[in-house]
Amino acid sequence: MSFNVGISGATGVTGEVALRILEARNFPVRQLRLFASKRSAGQTLRWRESDYQIEALEEAAFDGLDLIISATSASIARSIVPKMVAAGAIVIDQSSAFRLDSGVPLVVPEINGVDLQSHNGIIAGPNCTTAVAVMAIAPLHEAFEAQNIVSSSYQAMSGKGREGMKEFLAASQAALGQSEGLRGHETLNLPDPVQFPHYSAFNLFPHCEQFETGSDMSTEEAKMEAEMRKMLHAPNLMVHATAVRVPVLVGHTVSLSAGFKQPVSPSQARQVLQAFPGLSVLDEPQAGIYPTPLAASGIDEVLVGRIRTVPFFKNGLSLVASGDNLRKGNALNAIQVAEQVLGIKQN
Ligand SMILES: NC(=O)c1ccc[n+]([C@@H]2O[C@H](COP(=O)([O-])OP(=O)(O)OC[C@H]3O[C@@H](n4cnc5c(N)ncnc54)[C@H](OP(=O)(O)O)[C@@H]3O)[C@@H](O)[C@H]2O)c1
The missing domain is CATH 3.30.360.10 (Dihydrodipicolinate Reductase; domain 2)
Structure with a gap:
């Protein structure tokens, strides 16, 4: 089984490391979409020997995406993540926007992966420290x-x-x-x-x-x-x-x-x-x-x-x-959460 995956904030350090880790862990990606600011829209990023064009986050529609790793500021996440969830994606948000919300699990899988059993589409990753x-x-x-x-x-x-x-x-x-x-x-x-x-x-x-x-x-x-x-x-x-x-x-x-x-x-x-x-x-x-x-x-x-x-x-x-x-403090943890939520086994 493979998944349609989006990365929001793809041009940032979190986005860059997330792309490396998705490749290294052989994450089953069917379709990849990359989002950043209007400044970066139209530029390309290379992943698994293909070029992917960056889309402007604020103008994007998210239909068809199964999973989005969201790595923008908290204020951008607050406005855009609910739209991603409404379009049907599970969003793993790395900003501080939702971490303390009662309906949002804040998860390090080795520690409280059990909290992933219930979520409303948003899962938060902790602060890096x-x-x-x-x-x-x-x-x-x-x-x-x-x-x-x-x-x-x-x-x-x-x-x-x-x-x-x-x-x-x-x-x-x-x-x-x-x-x-x-x-x-x-x-x-x-x-x-x-x-x-x-x-x-x-x-x-x-x-x-x-x-x-x-x-x-x-x-x-x-x-x-x-x-x-x-x-x-x-x-x-x-x-x-x-x-x-x-x-x-x-x-x-x-x-x-x-x-x-x-x-x-x-x-x-x-x-x-x-x-x-x-x-x-x-x-x-x-x-x-x-x-x-x-x-x-x-x-x-x-x-x-x-x-x-x-x-x-x-x-x-x-x-x-x-x-x-940038790894356990951020992108790696997000991808481990995704693997657990989507039932992906690591070899
Ligand atoms: N760095 C860490 O160690 C770390 C660890 C844990 C959590 N976090 C959290 O993860 C999130 C991302 O951090 P980062 O360090 O990866 O940041 P970063 O390197 O500064 O990257 C920020 C990303 O947000 C995009 N962006 C900026 N303004 C935007 C706008 N108006 N609309 C759409 N996209 C916009 C940037 O796109 P452009 O390139 O187009 O500007 C870039 O892709 C933050 O919430 C941070 O607190 C960071």
């Missing part, structure tokens, strides 16, 4: 019941999409010749940041997305807290998140410290994590073996390591996880 964090915490929550979690994430520039990647790479190139400026001895001469609140090269800032008036929490941090509770079916779980943008192109890293209801030792935790699909435990710190974003880039597994006791949390444990924000 939440996806990495929840992969590491969910098996421990299942075994030892997490009570409270403190999360610090070190988020790659590609979390800000194609334009964010471009700005970071251009700023890095411009900064390379300015070692005195980078040391604070001279004025740095870099293009003004547009995608980020500060210079992105050789820098980091505890500021991903926006701080809304009256809140000391960024929207990115709020998402991590609420989405983690929803996916773990743990509405009372206490989560405190800090999100930091770091000068890494791809791969989000999260440091998690949690207190559990049941006692848990690092070796018990390692065993549970090793047995969980989609995780790879790298935990020999003396040998320099632990998760890094570069090692996590381009692979499907989330890497977990630095597993140790936190003595001042009740049954406390901490760990570090790195995952590809």
Whole structure:
């Protein structure tokens, strides 16, 4: 059996990686349609040795599509996804538009695939950092019941999409010749940041997305807290998140410290994590073996390591996880959801 598949936001980083993964997993595509803004309409993208013309999203009709992976901004998704569902497609939306809606499952298949049993046509994928964090915490929550979690994430520039990647790479190139400026001895001469609140090269800032008036929490941090509770079916779980943008192109890293209801030792935790699909435990710190974003880039597994006791949390444990924000944090997870919903078996 094969399916008519659409990708909305096909020219973005999510779209690009989704196309790669559909091909690599030999997803049974009968017809492929690609959508982006009017700026890209008429251009072509190559997939499986054929060229596909991009259609303007806002002028498109979606009849006949079985599945659409939607990877645009939340505001575009809010207006267009209901039209896709009305035309009969199942939509897996990667934006934040519907994630917390009560009728919309928010799913990482290894964790809460059971939530896919009921949906109204829209299924949401989690925020990229939440996806990495929840992969590491969910098996421990299942075994030892997490009570409270403190999360610090070190988020790659590609979390800000194609334009964010471009700005970071251009700023890095411009900064390379300015070692005195980078040391604070001279004025740095870099293009003004547009995608980020500060210079992105050789820098980091505890500021991903926006701080809304009256809140000391960024929207990115709020998402991590609420989405983690929803996916773990743990509405009372206490989560405190800090999100930091770091000068890494791809791969989000999260440091998690949690207190559990049941006692848990690092070796018990390692065993549970090793047995969980989609995780790879790298935990020999003396040998320099632990998760890094570069090692996590381009692979499907989330890497977990630095597993140790936190003595001042009740049954406390901490760990570090790195995952590809464009794969498990995004397009791969969407395609795994699609496979489960459409009953496609992976070889
Ligand atoms: N990047 C990540 O790590 C990540 C992870 C998880 C979830 N997400 C979410 O996934 C979504 C896509 O993110 P991304 O990083 O792939 O973004 P991106 O690289 O900036 O791509 C955005 C896409 O949206 C299209 N678009 C922009 N304005 C449009 C308009 N007015 N009408 C129709 N299409 C329009 C763009 O088309 P043009 O090329 O024609 O402008 C492009 O295809 C966002 O909601 C993001 O929050 C991202």
